[in-house]
Amino acid sequence: MVREKCEFWEKKLRECGLRLTRQRKEILRVLIKTNGPLNAREIFSELTSSEDFLELSTVYRNLQAFSKRGLIREIDLGTGEKYFELNTGDHHHHLICMGCGEVLPLGCPLRHLEKDLSRETNYSIIDHRLNVYGVCPTCQEK
């Protein structure tokens, strides 16, 4: 399953006109494995275990290249750091633990609000942002 996903995203990467380097392949693998938002440092720390020589700035540059081509999405979790996740095209939000930083995907509860708002104000609604913060069960026990 993971292998199929890797092949899918590697194909997408090539279709975007990017060369599939070893590092790009690794970055994709980390994002697929995690299935949630990660920052550049977290991705970097996952990579160093299997790669002999890497720099954080290169990882960051690759993430920017992915993001520019729509392969991944940049996410603001309100922590002041940029997070990235694969752009699967499905619209969702995030539930963030303020203790350990765990991030869970959250279905969108705002569809109705958008419709009502549009009706009331005659605005054509384009986007909205929502993050929910809390403390996960593990952190509550600490």
Ligand SMILES: [Zn+2]
């Ligand atoms: Zn937690």
Ligand SMILES: [Zn+2]
């Ligand atoms: Zn939403």
